Amino acid sequence: MRNDMRETFSNNTEEYKSLIKKRGRKFINQYETPRLVNVKSEDYVDLDVVRRVWKTGDKLYKLASLYYNDPTMWWVIALFNNKPTEAHFNIGDIVYIPTSIEEIMNLIGYDS
Numbered sequence: 001m002r003n004d005m006r007e008t009f010s011n012n013t014e015e016y017k018s019l020i021k022k023r024g025r026k027f028i029n030q031y032e033t034p035r036l037v038n039v040k041s042e043d044y045v046d047l048d049v050v051r052r053v054w055k056t057g058d059k060l061y062k063l064a065s066l067y068y069n070d071p072t073m074w075w076v077i078a079l080f081n082n083k084p085t086e087a088h089f090n091i092g093d094i095v096y097i098p099t100s101i102e103e104i105m106n107l108i109g110y111d112s
Helices: 014-022 041-046 060-068 071-080 101-107
Strands: 008-011 028-031 049-053 094-098
Touching: 014 028, 060 071, 060 094, 071 094, 071 101, 094 101
Parallel strands: none
Antiparallel strands: 008 028, 049 094
16 A cells, blocks of 8 residues: 555666666565655644544554554554654653544645
8 A cells, every 4th residue: 555656767887886787686576655744733623633642552553553454554643643763752742643544644745
């Protein structure tokens, strides 16, 4: 799902020549970087979110698995909170988890 809307391209640039040779390939297929927008504070009003206190042992992938049944969607929670990794959360921080994955995907510009 995360890569469904991303274009792929063949990378055969000078910087990748040794890697391409090592892999016995002529090129490497890569995904383009997605262009997403951060959620504005005024958008919180229209979304149903779960507020959860960050505690010892919490991981974004665990929260994504718990709330979305998909640990690979951890990046949605990270993006929504403007904190890209677990290291950016402190014990006691409030984590906002949008309950509708479809709504948040539309909001960040990831609609299909």
